[in-house]
Each structure stands twice: as C-alpha cells, then as structure tokens.
Amino acid sequence: MLFLLSLLIPLATTRITPYDLSCSIHNGTHNVYSSTAASCQNVLSDEYCNIAYIPADPYSPVVAEGNDADRPLLCYTLGTATPSPLNQDARSAAIANCPKTCGYCCLTNAYKCQNLLYPRVNCKNVSKAMCLSPLWRQILAEDCPATCGFCDLNGCIDLVVGCENDPSICHTVGLEDFVNQNCRMTCNRCSVGTQQPCRGRR
Ligand SMILES: *[C@@H]1O[C@H](CO)[C@@H](O)[C@H](O)[C@H]1NC(C)=O
Numbered sequence: 331m332l333f334l335l336s337l338l339i340p341l342a343t344t345r346i347t348p349y350d351l352s353c354s355i356h357n358g359t360h361n362v363y364s365s366t367a368a369s370c371q372n373v374l375s376d377e378y379c380n381i382a383y384i385p386a387d388p389y390s391p392v393v394a395e396g397n398d399a400d401r402p403l404l405c406y407t408l409g410t411a412t413p414s415p416l417n418q419d420a421r422s423a424a425i426a427n428c429p430k431t432c433g434y435c436c437l438t439n440a441y442k443c444q445n446l447l448y449p450r451v452n453c454k455n456v457s458k459a460m461c462l463s464p465l466w467r468q469i470l471a472e473d474c475p476a477t478c479g480f481c482d483l484n485g486c487i488d489l490v491v492g493c494e495n496d497p498s499i500c501h502t503v504g505l506e507d508f509v510n511q512n513c514r515m516t517c518n519r520c521s522v523g524t525q526q527p528c529r530g531r532r
C-alpha cells in the first residue's frame with residue numbers, strides 16, 4: 331500500500347500541466363500560480379467562465395496565486411486527458427475571454443510590457459495593495475506597469491478605484507476638479523494638467 335502511494339505522489343505534484351506553465355513559478359517543490367496569474371477580471375462573466383472552464387479534477391481548488399490548482403483543460407487543450415497537448419486556439423480564446431478562471435492574467439495586454447529599467451521603487455516589492463493605492467498608482471503606472479497590470483493605460487491612470495463603475499460622473503457638475511485629478515483614464519482627462527502629470531509611456 332505504501333509502495334502504491336509513493337507511486338501516486340509524483341503524479342500529484344504536477345497538477346499545472348507541463349504543457350503550459352505560463353503564469354506559474356516554481357516554489358521550491360511545486361509549480362504554483364504566480365502573483366499575476368489570477369490578478370485580473372474575466373472579460374466574460376464569471377458565471378459563464380466557471381461553467382465553460384471546468385477543472386478535470388472536480389476537487390481542485392480554483393486557480394489562485396500560490397496554489398497548484400488544475401488549469402481547466404479547455405483553457406489550453408482540446409484533449410480530455412490530463413495532460414493533453416497545447417492547442418493555440420483554445421489558449422487564445424481563454425486569454426481573451428476568461429483569463430482569471432484559466433490563470434492567464436499575466437498573458438493579457440494589461441501585463442504585456444516591461445517595467446522601467448530604473449524604476450523609482452523596486453517593482454519586485456510592489457504589493458497588490460500598492461497597485462490599488464491612490465498614493466502609489468501614478469508612480470506605479472509609470473515605473474512598474476507590468477507588475478500592477480497597468481500596461482494598456484499608457485501611464486495615464488485613475489488615481490482612485492471605481493471611476494469606471496459610473497462614467498456619468500465625468501459630466502457631473504461639481505465633480506470637475508475631482509474627476510480631472512482622480513478619474514483621468516475613465517474620463518479621458520489625460521492631457522489635463524495636474525500636479526502629477528501623466529508621463530506618456532510607450
Ligand atoms: C509550494 O506549493 C505547494 C502547493 O500549493 C504547497 O503545498 C507547498 O507548501 C509550497 N511550498 C513552499 C516552499 O512554499
């Protein structure tokens with residue numbers, strides 16, 4: 331029995347298929363999802379993605395930073411066995427539609443750029459909380475865009491989170507100063523002069 335178990339254990343240690351290790355790191359013993367594997371929103375609804383992309387192992391946890399959940403098969407293959415060979419169409423569709431469910435956030439346009447060569451802060455030490463902080467966001471959009479997923483903003487960012495939830499605030503009388511300062515991306519105010527001007531990148 332012990333002998334059988336020891337035969338099974340090595341199989342259990344490669345749950346992120348070796349055919350597609352994207353957005354994963356080796357933590358010393360296992361391949362686990364990186365900090366930017368699931369750090370975005372699905373483009374289609376979570377409801378859809380969670381039904382369309384089901385892990386082969388029904389007991390697998392959902393893909394999250396630091397775990398080694400089964401990447402749902404349809405994310406990267408048309409096969410039905412684990413592992414199955416890569417299919418580029420399946421993978422492209424997953425990146426475009428359900429990147430969070432598939433652990434592909436790091437492959438989306440938001441992460442597809444380089445951090446500055448000499449950033450003002452050490453991008454490796456930037457936390458998720460910093461990426462959300464109004465005090466940090468402009469600096470991080472300019473210097474560490476690939477760490478925070480700010481690549482497609484061209485250095486122009488909403489300083490606060492949530493502007494995009496209600497774009498009508500862009501035209502609300504009395505909020506002009508607020509949106510000029512804080513909702514520049516959402517309200518298209520990137521060229522409005524502020525204390526922290528947008529430095530266009532790339
Ligand atoms: C590596 O990841 C595995 C799977 O999530 C976990 O069980 C293990 O404790 C981790 N090892 C280290 C050194 O963090």
Ligand SMILES: *[C@@H]1O[C@H](CO)[C@@H](O)[C@H](O)[C@H]1NC(C)=O
Pocket residue numbers: 454455
């Ligand atoms: C930055 O992160 C590295 C590795 O996680 C750590 O060793 C180092 O102490 C951190 N530096 C600061 C200034 O927090």
